[in-house]
Amino acid sequence: GEFVTANEGGRLPTTATGPYAQRFGGQLVLVTGAGSGIGRATAFAFAESGARVVAVDRDAESAARTAELARLVGAPEAWAEPVDVTDEAAMEKLAEKVAAEYGVVDVLVNNAGIGISGSFFDTTPEDWKKVLDVNLWGVIHGCRLFGKQMAERGQGGHIVNIASAAAYQPSKALPAYSTSKAAVLMLSECLRAELAGQGIGVSAICPGFVNTNITTTARFTGVDAEEQARRQKRTARLYGLRNYPPEKVASAILRAVVRNEAVAPVTPEARGAHLMSRFVPGA
Ligand code: NAD
Numbered sequence: 001g002e003f004v005t006a007n008e009g010g011r012l013p014t015t016a017t018g019p020y021a022q023r024f025g026g027q028l029v030l031v032t033g034a035g036s037g038i039g040r041a042t043a044f045a046f047a048e049s050g051a052r053v054v055a056v057d058r059d060a061e062s063a064a065r066t067a068e069l070a071r072l073v074g075a076p077e078a079w080a081e082p083v084d085v086t087d088e089a090a091m092e093k094l095a096e097k098v099a100a101e102y103g104v105v106d107v108l109v110n111n112a113g114i115g116i117s118g119s120f121f122d123t124t125p126e127d128w129k130k131v132l133d134v135n136l137w138g139v140i141h142g143c144r145l146f147g148k149q150m151a152e153r154g155q156g157g158h159i160v161n162i163a164s165a166a167a168y169q170p171s172k173a174l175p176a177y178s179t180s181k182a183a184v185l186m187l188s189e190c191l192r193a194e195l196a197g198q199g200i201g202v203s204a205i206c207p208g209f210v211n212t213n214i215t216t217t218a219r220f221t222g223v224d225a226e227e228q229a230r231r232q233k234r235t236a237r238l239y240g241l242r243n244y245p246p247e248k249v250a251s252a253i254l255r256a257v258v259r260n261e262a263v264a265p266v267t268p269e270a271r272g273a274h275l276m277s278r279f280v281p282g283a
Contacts, residue, residue, distance in 0.1 A: 025050030033112030035062025037212030085138030208267030
């Protein structure tokens with residue numbers, strides 16, 4: 001068969017015959033930021049597990065491509081919805097449309113995110129607003145609108161929020177991003193406590209460094225292409241993380257839903273940092 005990946009080129013580890021074969025058959029899964037990287041790989045993984053998929057991205061073309069490929073890898077139905085998660089009115093419209101035309105979402109993956117790097121004092125108020133708008137408000141809108149529909153239906157469901165190892169790993173280079181992700185982690189834990197009695201799970205996924213467009217844009221690293229390539233090489237050398245693929249994050253997302261994990265650190269260094277963050281000296 002045809003192999004597709006988030007970056008279109010390599011091979012997709014298939015869930016069609018794996019542990020999650022048809023595990024999500026008949027379920028409706030909505031992924032934001034589904035046009036690229038982790039979001040696209042997640043849309044594919046759920047598609048391969050038999051889910052119907054709604055691919056949301058502010059980039060209409062890449063959302064359409066994800067939906068097309070999702071059908072190719074096994075989604076009985078897949079739709080593209082070109083929506084900006086920061087736009088509250090557009091998100092409300094989306095929630096209404098999805099409920100009316102596709103049904104109540106069984107699994108919501110709030111994945112859309114951006115990063116802007118710079119020291120604390122180099123990060124402008126506009127930078128802070130942009131990052132918090134997408135990374136925090138986008139997640140809030142998704143949880144409020146689709147979480148409410150899940151709760152009202154009363155048949156359970158699952159919300160997955162993509163945080164980051166940056167949520168518990170202070171950085172001098174990514175203050176706005178790290179702050180937004182720490183907020184997403186806490187939001188997820190609060191909502192998990194609130195929805196536990198209703199059979200709705202909430203998971204925060206905390207990936208370390210993953211090979212996607214986000215980590216190759218200068219806005220994220222704040223350095224030119226040459227310096228960026230040098231740093232990526234160094235990161236790979238330090239952590240042995242060469243080419244940590246988004247597909248492995250997607251697998252971790254499906255596992256977190258199946259096992260109802262509260263927090264799922266992904267990549268070796270993210271797991272290490274997570275353990276350290278929970279270790280309180282002298283306690
Ligand atoms: P990516 O840039 O490849 O994909 C992000 C997608 O989100 C893009 O298709 C983009 O168009 C979309 N998007 C951005 N803003 C949007 C908005 N306002 N509305 C709708 N869609 C929007 O990046 P990725 O690495 O796949 O990132 C996905 C998530 O994973 C992000 O939340 C990111 O912070 C998180 N994450 C990534 C890494 C990593 O190393 N790549 C590590 C930890 C966490």
